Amino acid sequence: MIAVINSPIILVDASCYIYRAYYAFPPLITSNGTPVWVIYGVINMIRSLLIRYQPTHMAVVFDAPGKTFRDNLFEKYKANRFKTPEDLYIQIGPLCEIIEAMGLPILRVPDVEADDVIGTLAISCARSGNSVLISTGDKDMAQIVSSQITLLNTMSNIIFTPKEIEKKFGVPPTLMADYLALIGDRSDNIPGVPGVGKKTAQLLLNKIGNLKVLYDHLDKISTLGLRGARAIQNALQVNKEIAFLSYKLTTIKTDISLNIFDYQLLIQQENINVLSLLFTQYEFKNWLIDLKLGKWLDKYRFLKNMPSNQWFHNMSLCKKNNLLSDYSGEKKIVKIIHNAEMLYHWVNKINIAKFFIFSIYTDIFNVATANIVGICLSIDTKESAYIPIKNNSINNHQSFLCLEEILSTLRPVLENSKIKKVGQHLKFSYAIFRRYNINLVGMAYDVILELYILYGTVNCQDIKKFLDKDTFDAVTNFKKNYDSYNENNAILDVQNMQIQSLHAAKFVMSLFNLHHALWSKIEANNKLKKIFEEIEMPLISILSRIESYGVLIDKKLLNAHAVELDYRLNALELEAYRLVGAPFNLDSIKQLQEILYNKQKLPILKKTPSGAPSTNEEVLKKLAKKYPIPKILLQYRSLAKLKSTYTNKLISMINTQSNRVHTSYNQTRTSTGRLSSTNPNLQNIPNRNHDGRKIRQAFIAPADFLIVAADYSQIELRIMAHLSQDIKLINDFLSEKDVHTATASEIFVTALHLVTDEQRQQAKTINFGLIYGMSAFGLARQLSVTCKEAQNYVNRYFKRYPGIMQYMQYIREHVNKHGYVSTLDGRKLYLPDIYSTNILRKKSAERAAINAPMQGSAADIIKKAMISVDNWLQRDAIPARIIMQVHDELVFEVHHDIVNSVVKQIKKLMEECFIIDVPLKVDIGVGKNWEQAH
Incomplete structure (x- = not known):
């Protein structure tokens, strides 16, 4: 029996941590070639738990080697799992040594899975009156969640109570084993019942009962209104044995024999000497520094051992000293603003500097419902101020300011266009401030956009080859602190305010360092600087307003x-x-x-x-x-x-109040500079079939307004004409010929007026296919012709347009030499796979490089068009607004009284926003819904 203790007992699923670290963390290897990234990742996650929850009792539970009762029940149990990779296996031993040296109990029970050990311990602790937190990503554990047992999802850091379990899986914890038995579990190779999916399983269990009750009342299935009810009933009858076998496999055992007393789960004093030796051996230099400075688990001990009534006293000492240490031991001045006088002092400092960096902390990352829980400010790399929000973060403690007072004081600097702001994901900050009627202006630098402008979507390891050491260190430090920032974003209470302020300070300092490193590179390249200042930054407020307004459905x-x-x-x-x-x-x-x-x-x-x-x-x-x-x-x-x-x-x-959907546009997700749309994705709704058009009909205009859709015509072919300088293609556009008909005429050796619709469609496939780098083999599959016929088409095409062939060859050589290609404006589009030793990936990168300058240039053009049109609409207060951007198309709501004049001006602005050697052409349609206007 385990005695009742004050803090939660934490049970860690070691396997889950290990595999998360193995696949999520970038490979880290010592100077002698020993892999250590799993060790680093797991220990970091455990330290985060210790700091966040300050437990006195904890266990890290590992799977024991060998088979368990489930293997005896079902020979194919977990049969689809790969053998543990060698570079992972050799890290488990050292990992256990470090965990033990940290004073944390390790449990490994022979012939018993870690799940069953955790389940038995959790139930036993809960019966003793303790609260238990299980840190795992395994959905099987959901079945033992109760008022005293909660799950912490290691991937998302979300806490799961019974209510959250039912919300996520559609059934309460008491039915989770039955639910998994019905649907099966591919990760463990549990078969389940063929033909029974998630929705069906939820309905059957909630309406009829658990697995046993369900099989006693299969006749009730026909009364539930299920599609294919008879087939489901037959499937259950035929697979009854499999269903109950799956139930045994999915059920967590909570009654295994464990001789565990409370002292065996008690966290012991860490062994500094052993930790020092291990950190030296495995080259964890920062941890070694922390250890030598006494900072390895200092913050954890500070919080764990301090009575709650002493916290504010120690906090006031921190305010007097104005000093906090970051993880490396470096001293930073971090002031926690707890009264109006301190806040006014910082506003004055910002007014003098005309420049500051800030970061907003919110409880969730959702513009519509997020609450601000903290704001961090800084004007240099040595000092920052953290503003906790009363009512949200510290239970209305009287020594802190309320949000209304904070925003009222900050409003003059936030709305001052002469004061430059630095941040990250500024679109989110802009939208949050708009909810409080604050117009954030002077947004000069978004660090995420700076990184994107320089290196696209490639990750830190990919861009290492393009960066000098100082900039690379700044990028990795930013990523480390960004992850830490997100991980601790919503963890706010009295007992960890000091940690929160430290995280906020570290984060804005890393933003500062990265901004300076990246901006010096952007500033040295006039083209990139122009893209950043004239395209990407102005788009932030435009996209935010489009998202906020939404589309009527x-x-x-x-x-x-x-x-x-x-x-x-x-x-x-x-x-x-x-x-x-x-x-x-x-x-x-x-x-x-x-x-x-x-x-x-x-x-x-x-x-x-x-x-x-x-x-x-x-x-x-x-x-x-x-x-x-x-x-x-x-x-x-x-x-x-x-x-x-x-x-x-x-x-x-659909928002129930406005009947509108509000998508989210991302500026940094694609490698070519195109915007992407999520939640919902409005950019991939089909428009070439009946059902896709039916969906577009649901995108409607409000009363007295019309939908206007303005679409660039054949923009990528026009850009190809400019880039390749092919005389024939340029002349086709200048003479306003139908390019696809002209191509068909050449390829099929027939007069223009005799070209059939089928031939034109094939020529269109060839035109677009080849500028996308398609091979003759790929073209043959697209056109359903032989490879020989397709190759003949390709030969005739390049004979007609020799400039395109020369341009493609130039692009292949350029990308192999430099690793990137460029748009017309000079945006660099990186293709790291060009250096791959895998020939298929390398060839794929070459094909992508051919189209990337055209797609990227088209993306820059549509962005410029958005800015040009929006500036006009805002400046002249026109009763019209952009409501969607879909690839090469802008969609508007326009008041019906002015639709003709607005259409004319939109067409003019879009066609003149960018000049190339052939004219840009915009097709515009008008209707009561999107389908009519398209």
Whole structure:
């Protein structure tokens, strides 16, 4: 029995930590070649737990080698897991040595899985009246969550109580083992019941009962209104034995024999000498410095041992001394602002400096609902000020300021365009301040955008080859502190305010260092500086306003379309059942493999990496030419994806008050400079088929307004004409010929007026395919012709446009030499795979390099168009606004009284915002909805 203690007992799933560190952390190797990144990652995560929760009792639980009772129950249990990689395995021993030297109990029970050890301990501790926190990413543990047992997801740092478990999985913890038994678990190779997915399992368990009750009342399934109810009932009957076997495999044992007393879970004093030897051996230099300075777990001991009534006293001492140490032991001045006088003092300092860096802390990363819980300010790299927010962070303690007073005092500097601001993800900060009626201006430098302008989306290891050591250190330090910032972002209470202020200070200092390192490089390149100052930074406020305003949606129309899709999906299912002669799950790859290849005896055209016959789209398209079932499957998948990805997703994301959806645009996610759209993604809604157009019909204009869609015509081909300086292609555009018809005329050796629609479509495929670097083999597949015919088309194409061939050759040479290509404005687009030793990846990078300057230039042009048009709309207070950006298209809401004049001006601004050797052309449509206007 474990005695009742005040702090939570923490149980760590070591395997989860180890594999997270192995796959998530960049490889770290000592000077003699020993891998140590797993050790580094796991210990960092454990230190974070210690600092965050200050436990007195804890256990790090490892899996014991050898088989367990589950292996005896089911021979294929975890059979699909790979053997532990050698470079991971050799780190486990040293990791255990460090954990033990830290004074943390390690548990490893022979013939018993770590899950069962954790489950037994958790239940035993909870029965003794203790609260238990299990740190794991394993969903199996959700079944033992209760009012006293919570989970900490190691990937997201989200705490799961019974309420959160039910919200995430759709069933309460008491039904989690039953739920996993029905749906199976691919990671552990638990079979589950074929044909029963997540939604079905949730409905069955919530409406009928647990697995045993469900099997006693299978006849009730027909009363639930499930699609394919009879097939589900049959699947359950046929697979009853498998279902109960899966239940045994998924159920955490909570009654294993453990002789664990409370003193065995008590955290002991760390062994400094052993830690010093291990840190020296494995070259953890920063940790060694911390250890020698007495800072290894100093913050943890400080918080753990300090009575709560002493905290404010010690805090006041910190305020007097104005000194806090960061992890390296370097002294930084960090002032915690707790009264109006201190805040006014900092505002005066900012007014004098005309420059400051800031970072906002919020409880969640959601513009619409986030609450500001802290703000950090700095004007140099030596001193910063942290402002905790009363009501949010410290339980209304009287010595701190409320948000209204803080923002009222900061408003003059935030709204002063002459005071330059530095930050990261400033679009988020801009939107948060707008919610409080503050117009953030003077946004001069966004460090994330600086990094993106210089090195694109490549990660730190990829860009190391492009960076000098000082800048690389600044980047990695920023990333380290950024991760730390996010990890601790929402952890705010009285007992860790000092830690929070330290994290905030470290973060803004790393922002400062990285800004100076990156800006010196951008400033030295006039083209990059111009892109940053004239394109990327001005877009921040424009994109934020577009996101905030949103797009009006006809919910009734979308719901009607969803019902229609359900009807058609049902019809396809029934037709598939008829062809096969029995019901089956069209979403189950395993069942499809059985039906297509074992029962229907269709030819196996391709296999998966595991050796199973493939059922992917490419294979099904080939099979559909001769066989009916693959054709049905393709139609089913297309409709199901449309319904889940667009129709259902859009419906679920409509704001109930405004009937609008609010997407989020990201400036730094693509390698070519294009904007991306998420939550929901509005940029990939199909427009070439009936169902995609039905969805676009739901994007409507409000009363007295119309939708205007302005789309650049053949912009990438026009850019290719400019880049390649091919005389023939330039003349085709200057003479306003239809480029695809002209190409068809040359390739198919026929007069312009005799070119058929099919020939024009093929020429269009060739035009766009080749500028995307497509090979003759790829073209043959696209056009459904032989490789010889495709090669003849390619030869004729380049004979017609020799300048394009020369340009492509130049690009290949340039990217192989420099590792990047450039847009017309000079934006660098990096392709790190060009240095890959894998020939396929290298060739893929070469093909991408051919199109990247065109796609990247088109992205720069549409961004300039957005800025030009938005400036006009804002300056002249026109009753019109941009509501979407979709690749080469801008979509507007325009008041119907002025639509003709606005269309004319939009066309003018978009066509004149960028000058190349052939004219840019914009096609504009108008309608009551997006589909009409397109």
